[in-house]
Amino acid sequence: MRRLFSIKKVPFCAAAVGLAAIVFSGFVTFRPNRIAVGKAVFLNQTLGSLWVAIVILWAVLILLSALRIPGRIHLFSTGLLSSTLILLLIATAARHASLTTQDAGSITRTSLGPAFWILLFALIVILTDTWQRSGKEKNLITIMGIVTGGILLGMLVSGDLDMLSIMREYANRKERFSGELLTHLALAGSSVGLALGLGIPLGLLAHRKKPLYTPTFFTLNTLQTIPSLALFGILIPVLAAATLRFPVLTDMGIKGIGAAPAIIVLTVYSLLPVARNTYIGFTTVDPAAIEAGTGMGMTRSQLLFRVEIPIASPVILNGIRVALVQAIGLTAVAALIGAGGLGVFIFQGLGQAANDLILLGAIPTIFIAVVVDSLMGGIIRVVQPKGLG
Amino acid sequence: MISLNQVTKEFPGKIAVNELTFEVERGEFCVIIGPSGCGKSTTLRMINRLIPVSAGSITLDGVDIYNYRPEELRRQIGYAIQSVGLFPHMTVARNIGIVPQLMNWDMSKIRRRTDELLDLLNLDPGVYRDQYPRQLSGGEAQRVGVARALAADPAILLMDEPFGAIDPITRESLQTEFARIQKELKKTIVFVTHDIDEAIRIATRILVLKDGKLVQHDTPENIMTAPAGRFVTEFIGTDRALKRLSRLPAVNYMKEAPNVRESDPLQSAAGLIAEHRYLWVLAHDGKVLGWLDENSLKSGEQTAGLAMTSLDFRMSAVVTDSTLKEALSRMVQQGIRSAPVVDMKGVLLGEIRMGDILEA
Numbered sequence: 001m002r003r004l005f006s007i008k009k010v011p012f013c014a015a016a017v018g019l020a021a022i023v024f025s026g027f028v029t030f031r032p033n034r035i036a037v038g039k040a041v042f043l044n045q046t047l048g049s050l051w052v053a054i055v056i057l058w059a060v061l062i063l064l065s066a067l068r069i070p071g072r073i074h075l076f077s078t079g080l081l082s083s084t085l086i087l088l089l090i091a092t093a094a095r096h097a098s099l100t101t102q103d104a105g106s107i108t109r110t111s112l113g114p115a116f117w118i119l120l121f122a123l124i125v126i127l128t129d130t131w132q133r134s135g136k137e138k139n140l141i142t143i144m145g146i147v148t149g150g151i152l153l154g155m156l157v158s159g160d161l162d163m164l165s166i167m168r169e170y171a172n173r174k175e176r177f178s179g180e181l182l183t184h185l186a187l188a189g190s191s192v193g194l195a196l197g198l199g200i201p202l203g204l205l206a207h208r209k210k211p212l213y214t215p216t217f218f219t220l221n222t223l224q225t226i227p228s229l230a231l232f233g234i235l236i237p238v239l240a241a242a243t244l245r246f247p248v249l250t251d252m253g254i255k256g257i258g259a260a261p262a263i264i265v266l267t268v269y270s271l272l273p274v275a276r277n278t279y280i281g282f283t284t285v286d287p288a289a290i291e292a293g294t295g296m297g298m299t300r301s302q303l304l305f306r307v308e309i310p311i312a313s314p315v316i317l318n319g320i321r322v323a324l325v326q327a328i329g330l331t332a333v334a335a336l337i338g339a340g341g342l343g344v345f346i347f348q349g350l351g352q353a354a355n356d357l358i359l360l361g362a363i364p365t366i367f368i369a370v371v372v373d374s375l376m377g378g379i380i381r382v383v384q385p386k387g388l389g
Numbered sequence: 390m391i392s393l394n395q396v397t398k399e400f401p402g403k404i405a406v407n408e409l410t411f412e413v414e415r416g417e418f419c420v421i422i423g424p425s426g427c428g429k430s431t432t433l434r435m436i437n438r439l440i441p442v443s444a445g446s447i448t449l450d451g452v453d454i455y456n457y458r459p460e461e462l463r464r465q466i467g468y469a470i471q472s473v474g475l476f477p478h479m480t481v482a483r484n485i486g487i488v489p490q491l492m493n494w495d496m497s498k499i500r501r502r503t504d505e506l507l508d509l510l511n512l513d514p515g516v517y518r519d520q521y522p523r524q525l526s527g528g529e530a531q532r533v534g535v536a537r538a539l540a541a542d543p544a545i546l547l548m549d550e551p552f553g554a555i556d557p558i559t560r561e562s563l564q565t566e567f568a569r570i571q572k573e574l575k576k577t578i579v580f581v582t583h584d585i586d587e588a589i590r591i592a593t594r595i596l597v598l599k600d601g602k603l604v605q606h607d608t609p610e611n612i613m614t615a616p617a618g619r620f621v622t623e624f625i626g627t628d629r630a631l632k633r634l635s636r637l638p639a640v641n642y643m644k645e646a647p648n649v650r651e652s653d654p655l656q657s658a659a660g661l662i663a664e665h666r667y668l669w670v671l672a673h674d675g676k677v678l679g680w681l682d683e684n685s686l687k688s689g690e691q692t693a694g695l696a697m698t699s700l701d702f703r704m705s706a707v708v709t710d711s712t713l714k715e716a717l718s719r720m721v722q723q724g725i726r727s728a729p730v731v732d733m734k735g736v737l738l739g740e741i742r743m744g745d746i747l748e749a
Contacts, residue, residue, distance in 0.1 A: 292474030295437055295547075296488050296537070297463035310478050385478035387521030 004068060010129040011065035011078060014122040018058060021118035027051075028093050028116060030100065031109040031165070035353055040113060043092075047099035050092040057085055058119075061126070072137060078130050079141045082123045083148040089119055090155065098163035109165040111356050165356040166363070173345070173360070181364065184341035187259065187334060188327040191266030192274075195323055199271045200316065203278025213279070220272040228265065228330055232337045235261035262339035266330055270323035277319025281312030314384045321376035328369045332361065390415050391436060391545065391577065396445035398431050398601075405431045407601040408445065413594075415544075416575045420588040422624075423598035429581045432598070433547050436579060437466050449545070464488060467538030467576075471550040473530050475522040481507070481533050482518045488541040506536040509570060528559040535567070539574070548580045552587070564591055585625055589613070589632050597621050609636055634714035637749055639707050639741055642716075643730050646740035651678055651694030658693055659686055669729055670697040675736040677702045677729045702735040709738065713749055716741050 026040025043051045061081055064074065097110035131141045161167050170177060206213040223231075240256030243249045254260040285308050293303045335343025342361045349357030391413040398406040406428040413419045421429040434440040436447060438459045447454045454462055475484050483490075485506055486499040494502070504514040510532040522530060531551060538546055552560045552567075568591050571578065582588055588595050589609045597604040597612070597620075605617040613633040616622040625632065648669040649658045658681055661668050667682045670693050679697035690696035700706075706729045707716045720728050726743045 286472075286474060286477070288470065288472035288474030289476055290474070291439070291472075292468065292470060292534070292537075293476070293487075295434075295439055295463060295468035295470070297460040297491060298487075299460050302491065307476055307478075311476075387478045387480070387523060 005066055006068035007066050008074075011126045012062070014125045014129075015058065015062045015065050018119045018122035019062065021115040021122075022055070022058070025115040025118070026113035028096055029111045029113045031111065032104075033107050034109055034165075038111065041096070041110075043115060046092055046096040047103075048092065048095040050088060050095055054085065054088050054092060054119075057081060057088065061085065065126075075130055075134050075137055075141065078126060079134075079144045082127045082130070083144050086120065086123050086148060087151055087155075089116060089123075090152065090161065094155070094161045094164055097161075097165070101163045109168070109356070110163065111165040112359075166359050169345075169349075169354070169357045169360045176344075177360070180340055180342055180344050183339070184328075184331050184343075184365070185368070187262055187266060187339060187341055188324070188331045191263050191331075192270050192320065192323050192327050194263065194267045195270030195274045195327075196320065198267070199274030199319075199323075200278045202271070203275040203316075204282060206275070206279050207282040217272075217276065217279075220275055223268050224272045228269065228333050229336070231265045231268070232261060232333065235264060236337060239264075257338040259339050261337055262331070262334035262341075266327050266334065269330055270327050273319045273322040273326065274316075275319075277315050277322075278312070281315035281319075282308055284315060285311045310385050311388065314380055314388065317376065317380045317383060321373060321380070324376065325369045325373050328365060328372060332365050335361075390450055391579065392448045392451075393432075393436075394446050394448070396432070396435060396447060397443050398428070398435060398440060399443040405601050406435070409598075409601070409603055410445075411596060411603060411606050413577055413579055415577050418571055418578045418580065418591060418593040419596060420580045420582060420592035420594070421596045421598060422582055422585060422588045423604075424624075425583060427598040428601035429583075429598050430549055431601075433549055433579055433581050436545075437463050437468060437547055464492060464541060465543050465545065467541075467543040467546040469534045469538040469546070469548045469551040471553040473534040473554075475525075475530055475533060475537070477522050480519050480521060481512075481525070484522065484533060485537045485540050487537065492541055494541075502540060502542075503536075506539055509539075509573075510536050511566065512536075527555045528563065531555055531563060539576075544577060546576045546578045546580075548578065550582050551580075553582070553584075560587075567591065586632065586635070589635060597624065609633075631714060631717075634717060634746070634749065635712045637713040639711045639713050639716045639730065640709055640738075642713060642745045642749060643739035643741055644745070646729060646737060648737060649681070649693045651692065651697070653693045655681075655686065655688075655690055655693055655696050662686060667727070668693075669737055669740070670694060671737055677706060677731055677735055677737045702729065702731050705729070706731040706735070707741055708733065713741075713746055717743075717746050720746075 022043050025042075027043040027046055028041045029038035030041050031038045043054065061078070064078055064081065069077070093110070093112055093116055100108060100110050127141075127145065131138065131145070134141045155161055162171065202216060206216045236256040238256075239249075239254065239261050243254060243256070289307060289311075290303060293307055298306070331339075331341045332343035332346055335341050335347050342365050345361030346358050347361075349355065349359075349361065393409055393411055396406060396409045397404065409428075409432060421432060423429050431440055435442050436454070438454060449462075449465075475481075476487070479487070482500070482503045485503045489499045489502060503518065507514040507517055512529065512532055517525075517529070517533075522533070525533065531554075535548075535551060538548070552563050555563070564587060571591075580591070592609050594607065595609055595612050596606045597617075599620055605612055605621050607615075610633065612621065613625060613629050613636075616625055616629070622629075646669050647661050647665045647667075648671050649661070651670050651672055658668055662681060662683060662685075667680050669677055670679045670681060672678050677700065678694065679699035681693060681697050685696040685698065688696045705719060705723045705725065707719055709730065709732055716728060720726065720743055727740050729737050730739045730741055731737055
């Protein structure tokens with residue numbers, strides 16, 4: 001027995017949870033119309049016969065996670081299987097949706113159900129785990145992920161998924177969606193940009209002049225603890241009053257609601273991770289290196305650009321990474337004060353009790369955050385000086 | 390020539406250096422020594438303006454150091470410190486080449502200079518050039534630190550306990566090596582330490598500081614034979630006679646050593662033994678094998694080689710570049726009153742006697 005089985009905890013648990021989800025919860029939800037109460041449709045009840053493939057492959061996945069198989073083959077097969085399963089899940093749901101619409105009319109809606117999400121989540125956990133354990137094979141698994149993403153994009157563009165409720169919400173707001181997406185990126189990007197301009201000098205200053213450390217970080221920490229909704233709220237009357245007092249602000253397009261307060265709040269929240277990591281990054285520089293450098297005749301700016309910044313840069317970049325991911329998420333809330341962004345769909349969806357509309361705002365937000373996070377991770381790995389870490 | 394004139398450094402509530410006046414001649418190895426807090430590091434750091442002077446003046450070859458821009462001044466002065474301060478994100482070669490790079494040397498010249506310095510400090514360039522500081526041991530890092538200080542070939546070197554943070558054995562070999570390097574390079578060196586043995590071993594002049602004031606400035610020999618007052622006497626310690634021996638090369642006290650070959654008949658040695666009380670026995674190539682005395686004569690053996698008491702020259706002999714202190718240490722260890730002096734191969738050159746050491 002010992003020779004045959006070797007349970008890999010993470011994939012095994014994830015696969016087991018997925019199995020339970022298949023048995024106990026609906027794979028998709030059927031609604032007679034957009035906002036009616038839904039009815040669960042289990043995986044084996046889905047139309048089209050793709051679900052059979054899911055069940056079979058899921059069984060293989062559980063086996064794979066429990067059998068003793070040589071490392072490389074295991075990594076490769078698990079990666080391939082999970083990627084295939086992700087595509088199959090989406091294809092099954094989409095196929096069921098289009099068949100249902102044909103049978104029961106175009107007013108009906110098919111949304112993704114709990115089992116779908118749990119399975120998808122389980123597969124992502126397995127893929128991440130595989131990627132982390134893959135060592136030298138990392139590139140192979142990464143390529144697999146990129147290919148999967150490409151196929152998914154193909155399905156999206158080709159219209160295969162169009163009958164899913166979330167895609168029908170999208171179809172109704174095509175123009176609006178790309179606009180809000182750009183607004184979202186612009187809001188998050190410009191606030192983090194501003195936070196860099198302010199936070200990096202602030203962190204450096206706190207490092208250079210120790211008495212400034214406590215007031216600076218006390219303020220930034222306190223600001224960070226204020227709930228974002230409250231901060232957005234506070235700014236509306238403050239900015240409104242300011243524009244009354246200084247009409248020039250109005251000419252600049254600043255109002256109590258809209259982009260101005262959103263950017264201010266997002267910048268404030270981004271300041272802490274940027275400034276704190278800048279501070280920490282600079283403190284990791286050995287004072288002896290600074291003394292030796294100064295003693296050898298390096299100027300302040302030579303020390304800053306040739307010694308301090310290169311040594312501090314990985315930590316600072318990590319701060320920017322945190323700020324970016326956080327800002328992308330928080331920008332969704334900014335829709336509440338009329339700043340636009342993907343949050344618009346979330347709040348509309350909440351108002352109309354239309355879950356799929358909420359998802360239309362939420363899923364792209366999560367997706368952008370994940371992509372930006374891994375991009376930054378890649379950049380940090382490239383930039384990291386070789387002698388460190 | 391470095392010249393300090395009435396230099397004072399006052400920190401809030403404390404005078405660290407008090408009207409200090411001294412000169413360091415070109416090519417001199419000046420060691421500033423004193424207990425912690427005596428102002429020795431402060432003095433050193435005023436010379437390259439890491440710390441501004443409160444009063445008085447410092448000149449290099451007659452030019453006031455405040456006539457230079459600080460960077461300009463520092464680039465003509467090498468600087469090495471106890472904590473080394475290598476840049477962790479740069480390779481050993483780039484660390485060493487930093488000052489030449491600031492001075493816009495061309496790349497091939499920097500590379501040649503780097504390899505030359507690695508060789509000088511006994512680090513194989515092929516091995517160490519592309520390593521990062523975190524891959525180095527403490528001793529290797531110190532060597533790189535010294536190489537970096539020497540990179541732009543400054544006439545003056547300031548060193549603040551550069552061998553302070555390494556184990557005693559490595560430290561001693563670095564001191565010896567650095568003394569050799571200094572003989573070759575003839576830099577003007579100001580070296581701060583609190584280790585009197587180190588000062589005596591490497592200095593051409595020692596400057597003793599106490600509470601920011603100069604107590605004595607003289608050669609190591611004079612400081613040991615005529616310490617100025619109780620403070621210096623106590624600082625040198627009760628073993629100052631021994632310390633002084635570490636300045637004296639053993640070969641200067643070497644005498645001719647009576648000897649026979651191992652194949653010589655024992656009887657032929659009798660006359661020499663009667664005269665000298667003992668004889669060294671050598672192999673045909675001159676290597677020391679052992680010794681004979683009156684007792685050996687009674688052994689009844691035919692040749693000197695069979696009758697001798699053998700010795701291992703690695704244990705009992707004194708090699709040519711030893712100091713008298715080392716010679717004495719060998720004799721005490723082996724319980725002998727006279728030790729053979731040999732070259733690296735063990736060939737007898739002469740002998741050194743306890744009595745001569747005691748009179749030295």
